[in-house]
Amino acid sequence: MDLQKAFLPVFTFARIGIRRAFRDKTAIFFVFLFPLIFLFVFGGIFGKNNGVSFKVALINQSNSAFSKQFVDQLGKDKSFKIDSKSNTLDSAKEKMSRSQLDAAIVLPADFGVVKNHQYPSGQAKILYTQNSQSAAQTLQSVLDATFTGINHQLVHADTPFTVTGEQLNTKSLTQFDYTFAGLIGFSIIGLGIFGPVNVFPELKKAGVLRRLHTTPLRVWQYFVANVLSQAVIGLCSMVLMFVVAMTVFHLKLNGNIAELALYITFGIAMIFGIGMAIGGWAKDQNQAAPLANIVVFPMLFLSGTFFPRFLMPQWLQQVSNYLPLTPVIDGIRLLATEGKHLTQLGPQLGMMLGWTIVVYLIAFRSFRWE
Amino acid sequence: MVAKKVAKPIVEVRDLTKAYDKKVAVDGISFDIKKGEIFGILGPNGAGKTTTLEMIETIRSIDSGSITVDGLDVAKQAQAVKYIIGVQPQSPAFMDKVKLTEQLQQLASAYGAKVDGHKLLEEVGLSEKASSYVENLSGGQKQRFSIAASLVHKPKIFFMDEPTTGLDPQARRNLWDLIKETRDKGVTVLLTTHYMEEAELLCDRVAIMDNGKIIALDTPKNLVQQLLKKGFKKAQHVEQANLEDVFIDLTGKELRD
Numbered sequence: 001m002d003l004q005k006a007f008l009p010v011f012t013f014a015r016i017g018i019r020r021a022f023r024d025k026t027a028i029f030f031v032f033l034f035p036l037i038f039l040f041v042f043g044g045i046f047g048k049n050n051g052v053s054f055k056v057a058l059i060n061q062s063n064s065a066f067s068k069q070f071v072d073q074l075g076k077d078k079s080f081k082i083d084s085k086s087n088t089l090d091s092a093k094e095k096m097s098r099s100q101l102d103a104a105i106v107l108p109a110d111f112g113v114v115k116n117h118q119y120p121s122g123q124a125k126i127l128y129t130q131n132s133q134s135a136a137q138t139l140q141s142v143l144d145a146t147f148t149g150i151n152h153q154l155v156h157a158d159t160p161f162t163v164t165g166e167q168l169n170t171k172s173l174t175q176f177d178y179t180f181a182g183l184i185g186f187s188i189i190g191l192g193i194f195g196p197v198n199v200f201p202e203l204k205k206a207g208v209l210r211r212l213h214t215t216p217l218r219v220w221q222y223f224v225a226n227v228l229s230q231a232v233i234g235l236c237s238m239v240l241m242f243v244v245a246m247t248v249f250h251l252k253l254n255g256n257i258a259e260l261a262l263y264i265t266f267g268i269a270m271i272f273g274i275g276m277a278i279g280g281w282a283k284d285q286n287q288a289a290p291l292a293n294i295v296v297f298p299m300l301f302l303s304g305t306f307f308p309r310f311l312m313p314q315w316l317q318q319v320s321n322y323l324p325l326t327p328v329i330d331g332i333r334l335l336a337t338e339g340k341h342l343t344q345l346g347p348q349l350g351m352m353l354g355w356t357i358v359v360y361l362i363a364f365r366s367f368r369w370e
Numbered sequence: 371m372v373a374k375k376v377a378k379p380i381v382e383v384r385d386l387t388k389a390y391d392k393k394v395a396v397d398g399i400s401f402d403i404k405k406g407e408i409f410g411i412l413g414p415n416g417a418g419k420t421t422t423l424e425m426i427e428t429i430r431s432i433d434s435g436s437i438t439v440d441g442l443d444v445a446k447q448a449q450a451v452k453y454i455i456g457v458q459p460q461s462p463a464f465m466d467k468v469k470l471t472e473q474l475q476q477l478a479s480a481y482g483a484k485v486d487g488h489k490l491l492e493e494v495g496l497s498e499k500a501s502s503y504v505e506n507l508s509g510g511q512k513q514r515f516s517i518a519a520s521l522v523h524k525p526k527i528f529f530m531d532e533p534t535t536g537l538d539p540q541a542r543r544n545l546w547d548l549i550k551e552t553r554d555k556g557v558t559v560l561l562t563t564h565y566m567e568e569a570e571l572l573c574d575r576v577a578i579m580d581n582g583k584i585i586a587l588d589t590p591k592n593l594v595q596q597l598l599k600k601g602f603k604k605a606q607h608v609e610q611a612n613l614e615d616v617f618i619d620l621t622g623k624e625l626r627d
Contacts, residue, residue, distance in 0.1 A: 005482035012479035016472045023467040207463030213429045214457035215480035216449055369429070 009217055013225035014232075021233050030194070031237050035187035039241060042183060042306075043249040046175040054080040054135050057092035057104040066112030066120040074105070079142055096127070102135035103128040105143070119154040177252070180245050181333035182305040184238060184264070185325050189296060189305070191234045192271030193278070196226070197292040200279030204370050213369035223276060223363070227269050234268040235261060242336075254339035263335055263342065267328035270352050273359035274324065281366035299325040324355040378441075380405045380527060380558050381426060386435035388421050395421045397582035398435065403527075408549065408559040410573035412566070417579040419562040420460075420531055426560070427457050427529055440526055453481060456525035456557075460532050462512040464504040470515060471500050474522055481523040494518045494548065495625075510541030510625060517548055521557070528552060530561040534568060539617055544625050546572050 021027045060071050075082055083101060086092040092104040104127040111122035124143060128136035152159065203209050212222065238261075245251035274295060282288035299305070302316065303325035309317050320326050327348035334340040334348070342349070379402035388396040396418040403409045411419045424430035426437055428448040437444040439451050464473055471487035478485040491497045494514040499507060507515060513533060520528065533549070534542045549572060553559050563569055569576050570590045578586040578593075586593060 002482070008482055008484075009476075009479040012476055016468055016476050019472070020465065020467045203465065206465075207459050207461050208465050210429065211457065211459050211463045212480065214427050214452065214455070214459075215477065216452040216482075217480035221480075 006221070009221045010225045010228065013222065014228035017225065017229035018232050021229065027195075031187075031191055031233060032240060034190065035183065035237060035241055036244060038186060039180075039183055039244060039249075042179050043176060043245070046179045054102040054139060055083055055100070056080050056139065057086040057095065057101055058082045058107075059087060059089055059092060059104060060107045060111075061109045062107050062111040062113065062122070063109075064112035064114075064120065066114075067107050067122075070107070070112065073146075077142070077146075080139065092127070096129050096132070099129075099131060102132045103139050105139070176245075176249055177337040178304075178308045178333065179306075180249075180251055181329050181336065182308075184241060184332050185303060185329035186300070186305045187237060187241065188234065188264075188267055188271050188328060189299065189325065191230065191237065192268055193275040193292055193296055195230065196272065196275035196279035197282070197288045198279070198285070200276075201282050201285045201288050204368075205284065207370070210370040219364060219367050223360075223367075226276065227272055230272050231265050231268050235265060238264055252337065254337055255335040256341065259342045260332070260335045263331050263345070266349075266352060266356075267332070270324060270356045270359065271328065273356060273363050277359055277363035277366060280363055281368060283368065283370075299323050302326075304329045322351070324352070324359070327351040377405055379403055380440050381560070382436075382438040383422075383426070384436045386422065386425065386437060387433045388418075388425060388430065389433055394582050396425070399579075399582070399584045400435075401577055401584060401587055403558060403560060404575075405558055406553065406556055407574040408553050408561065408572055410569045410576040411560070411562045411579055412564065412569055412576050413562075413579035414564065418582040419579055422579070423529055423531055423560065423562060427455060428452055453523070454526045456520040456523065456528045458516050458520040458528070458530045458533060460535070462504060462516050464516075464519070466505050467503055469501050469503065470496065473504065473515075473519060477519050478522045483523055485522055490518045490522065491515075508541075508626075510537055510544060513537060513541065513545055514548060517545075517552070521552065525557065527558045527560060530559065532562055532564070534563070534565065538626065539614060540621070540623060540625050542568070543618075543623060 021031070058071060058074060060067055074080075080102075083095070086095050086101065086104075089104070089106065092101060095101040096104060106125040106127060108122065108125065111124065112120040113122065114120050124147075126136050126140055126143070128139075151157075200209070242251070242253065246253060275292075278291050278295065279288055282291065302312070302320035303309070303323045304320075305325070309320055309326070312320065331345050331348040331352075334345060335342070381403035383402070384400050385398050386396055386400070387394070387398050399418075399422065411422065413419050421430060425432050426439065426444065428444055428451050432445050440454055442451050442454075444451050468476070470491060474485055474487040474490055488497060488500055491500055494517060496507075496511060496515055496518070499511065499515075504512060504515065517530075530549070534545055537545065546568070549559055549561070561573075573590060575587065575589050576593070577584045588596070
């Protein structure tokens with residue numbers, strides 16, 4: 001077959017498909033605004049925190065000058081946030097029981113009082129609940145270090161062994177970086193699965209596909225045209241997401257943009273195959289919608305869309321390794337924020353290629369024009 | 371007997387059968403369609419008209435029997451048949467939010483062709499609507515556009531499934547003219563209808579189908595003659611005009627859309 005003739009319908013259908021999407025207000029909402037809403041919600045939750053901070057109550061039962069100074073100094077420490085409203089033991093305990101506070105620091109009445117020595121002394125107490133043990137431990141070592149410093153000033157002693165921390169310059173992921181790759185995965189699902197699952201049964205209902213069936217148009221031509229237009233629309237939406245994430249939420253883009261765009265396009269094409277298989281097979285919405293949900297929900301929860309996969313138990317991580325969306329999200333994170341290259345993504349690319357073959361085989365075999 | 375030189379029929383249907391879940395929709399029918407005629411299939415709902423049409427159009431599988439379109443076997447050479455047929459579905463069946471010119475480009479591309487959309491639209495009196503969407507056209511405009519779209523690749527045979535259902539008298543008359551013009555350009559037309567006066571005015575020959583079988587096939591005139599020969603008599607009151615004539619007289623032949 002004449003190659004130029006064979007691709008004429010592909011490009012014509014793709015071009016008109018793209019124009020049509022930009023004329024459709026509902027499509028614009030779901031493709032461009034809907035993912036942005038999620039970005040703002042999740043960005044608002046995870047965007048700001050750099051470094052861990054605990055919420056603690058500080059209950060000062062002492063009147064000594066030292067204790068006041070100490071309280072002032074703790075207030076400046078960034079590693080925890082002092083809840084100024086709970087200044088009695090009872091209110092602190094109540095909030096701790098509801099996990100609104102991680103721990104309470106109690107400075108007893110004799111804290112910082114100068115007794116028989118020439119310098120103030122005392123013992124601070126950390127109260128915590130079963131659920132906040134690790135927070136309490138961290139807090140205890142933070143206070144320990146603070147006291148060591150103070151002790152050193154008060155009592156001059158030799159310190160043969162010390163420990164010091166030094167921040168490395170290697171880039172590590174913030175929680176937002178993790179969440180962002182998941183959000184991209186989420187919008188690929190919306191675009192690649194819910195898009196065709198809604199559109200194809202609609203076109204069948206209107207008889208549009210039946211009309212096309214009477215023309216010499218081949219299924220593969222129609223498929224490729226749809227993948228092309230969807231990839232272009234998808235990339236536009238992704239660019240918007242990246243720009244907002246970088247300007248509003250300070251996402252650090254460490255990787256190569258061309259590689260990332262290529263990878264995302266591949267991801268859209270593969271996921272779109274799932275949508276084509278479902279929407280192309282279904283006679284109407286009633287067949288398409290439940291099947292789409294069955295396919296989408298495991299991916300939405302297990303592929304790292306809304307929470308990182310490393311939080312899951314080991315066996316679940318193993319299972320989720322084989323879901324089609326997992327390599328998409330992992331790959332985007334590795335390329336965009338960890339500065340990896342396509343050549344380092346063998347396992348992800350292999351998994352995606354495998355799924356692409358499976359999904360398109362099913363889509364071709366199950367496609368119905370009406 | 372004088373040997374008459376008869377052109378080979380453009381469509382030959384032989385013993386065609388189709389059943390859905392044991393219910394026979396088309397029951398061993400045979401007929402020919404001559405080149406350049408308007409051939410009508412008449413029949414009540416469920417008679418098997420649409421199924422027959424869809425089998426000739428290559429989009430419905432054939433249980434038994436054979437169909438040849440311009441010498442091509444529909445069962446074996448479906449792809450080749452698709453290039454020489456044009457199909458107008460019952461409903462307009464176009465994507466929304468696509469301009470008329472884009473619709474034509476898109477359909478032409480399916481045949482590997484490029485077209486001048488404006489010229490095609492001019493032929494059906496829609497050049498002003500080139501940048502409109504199909505959903506913003508009136509019923510008659512939609513049907514006229516649908517014809518232009520189905521003829522985008524200059525097919526030899528044109529299929530129309532109930533083309534005038536739901537149209538007002540003006541739009542119907544306009545569509546009949548368009549169909550005749552299409553025939554006069556040398557395109558063979560196969561249509562289904564359940565309007566008898568449409569068949570009588572428009573079709574060169576009609577086949578009447580019922581329960582999956584063809585129960586009569588001839589020119590409308592001959593069919594009427596045969597009935598009269600059997601001694602059929604209508605209650606005699608010859609009207610010089612009917613209500614539709616009144617309607618057209620009062621509202622004019624001008625298209626409303």
